[in-house]
Amino acid sequence: MIFKKIGIIGGGQLGKMMISEGKKLGLFFAILDPVTDCPCSSMVDRHIVGDFYDRDKIRSLAEETDVITYEFEHIDADILMELEEEGHTIYPSPGTLKMIQDKFQQKSFLQSQGIPVSAFQRVKSVQDLQKSTLQYGFPLLLKSCRGGYDGKGNYVIKNAEEVSTAYDALGGSASELMVEAFVPFVKEVSVIAARGIKGEIKVYPLGENIHENNILKTTIIPARVSKEVEEKAKALAMETMEVLKGVGIFCIEMFVDKNNHLLVNEIAPRPHNSGHYTIEACSTSQFAQHIRAILGLPLGETALLKPAVMINLLGEKGYEGRAKLVGTEKALGLPKVYVHFYGKSVTAPERKMGHITILDNNLPLALKKAERVKDMVKVIS
């Protein structure tokens, strides 16, 4: 069982952290990634250099390994469905992936299963979009149904003048677009959830996410919400996993509104940035858990060992080129500060270059220490 070969589509930091856990168990890893010096490249047994939509390369990866997984969802789901039909093992299931890839389908499915989501509809023309503004008011969120991440493919329309600009910005009638009613949330939270091959589900503690420019900056665990909200969110995450029938780690992002109602925002069928804290703050990291799930091993404990704050190390604005991490010496002088640097050779403004997890005996102490660390460590060039 333990000697299976795992193929990962994508060679970024999520893959790297997955490999790091899997190597402890002596597992073999192959990746598919177009970038020869991607973060996984120096830790992997086999690197197939190729595009995420290269059907031949995906097929090679499947043929060389026992289980296929992915660390990135914008990949060719159709070929994965074909491979699954031919008998290859792929987790999470390509069918679930295909549905999640299309945000309109994702939301429609969740809604059909009774999972609360914000109001949404497809828009096929600028006229459709104008109608939606009347129905939902401003601000209004225009989204590409496919391919968006870190705010790419999203447009917040603040007023009527922006309607056609937004429509054109996201590709206009050449793109599949949808609108979502803006949710006046008080918190953005996420649950990392794991589901095993036999359907067993385990969820991690609720994380509170702070985004800037649509990019995750900070996750605070446990989220600063009432016990009741935390329990509701975990139950909602479990229900979502149940309806998705996903195998592996999923991230379920939610909004909490001022009445403490929860709405599922987006689902990622893979380990997630907001779950990085699990490496040091839980017995089983999200990456170890993903491997357990897809290999049919028992799921591990998910309890929080210590309150944690995760801060992303984004490339500083104004710096582009060969990456340089400064301030680490100082940060490592503080107790329970864990620096992760992904090994991307080139930095760019707001590029995810690494993260730091900060633990302490209580959350106020962890937050205070995180503020100090944030001022110390920078990625420049």
Place this chain on the structure above:
Amino acid sequence: MIFKKIGIIGGGQLGKMMISEGKKLGLFFAILDPVTDCPCSSMVDRHIVGDFYDRDKIRSLAEETDVITYEFEHIDADILMELEEEGHTIYPSPGTLKMIQDKFQQKSFLQSQGIPVSAFQRVKSVQDLQKSTLQYGFPLLLKSCRGGYDGKGNYVIKNAEEVSTAYDALGGSASELMVEAFVPFVKEVSVIAARGIKGEIKVYPLGENIHENNILKTTIIPARVSKEVEEKAKALAMETMEVLKGVGIFCIEMFVDKNNHLLVNEIAPRPHNSGHYTIEACSTSQFAQHIRAILGLPLGETALLKPAVMINLLGEKGYEGRAKLVGTEKALGLPKVYVHFYGKSVTAPERKMGHITILDNNLPLALKKAERVKDMVKVIS
């Protein structure tokens, strides 16, 4: 600072666990090891395939990296001393390594510095050895001064009839040999200690080691000794690090006798099997600490987070060939059980193939769980 390239002489499991920690910081690693599929091979940026005594290859490793370290002490110390003189950075220092490599020199040095060690002397002939038996009585330990590990190069002489057999078994007059008075110990313990470039020292909790056939089977942390003995052992370890002026992680093995006196047995100038528990049971593992030390980064915390038991996964007797790990599924079903499998393709009786760390809220619970795990997991072929 953080972008330094680290060269490791040796590509075994200790190197692998070191690389695993260093990769979190985005560091580059090169290794020198004669075995193409050694445990490090699939995680390393550069593998120089060559013998530990190949001076040209060691020189190449030094030229390609910023800091040289080693995970195995039976290497060519002279070339390292040359390279150090030429300006290469090597930690722990080749001078310390050379002294430690020769057990007679090691003991003589420790004794000269006031560190308590058992009685010992050089033997250059079978007559010398016979004289020693009169002086020290039986049992008596005959040791090769160089190159021994896991009991290889050691011979316990139980009676006068065994004297010449033992002498011949260890190579006779062709070898450098020494004898050590047998210590009637009640416990074998070890301290993992780190010393930084500026001389700061941190020690880990005292571990209690259980050997069988001279091979480490189990480490129990904290050691089941009085608080007083633990404190004395840590102080002795700090004193030893001070006199050695070593930079990096060292393991200081000691005997505790029935009067609670401590004697230093052996020193390893590298991370040690008895310190593997630090990966999950401490904030900073011995491997992360070693990297911090040799890069001049601040040393991390060494406190024990939870009582731990480490059991070695040795190749089962009667099995030789392609390694197979059985029972992992069951073991991973228990909470706080961490399986490490080094990825050596071939097993042999008593070969170190992996280890499992078991944590719990108190030591009796951890010991009980470890007994169950030991019965579950086996390395066969």
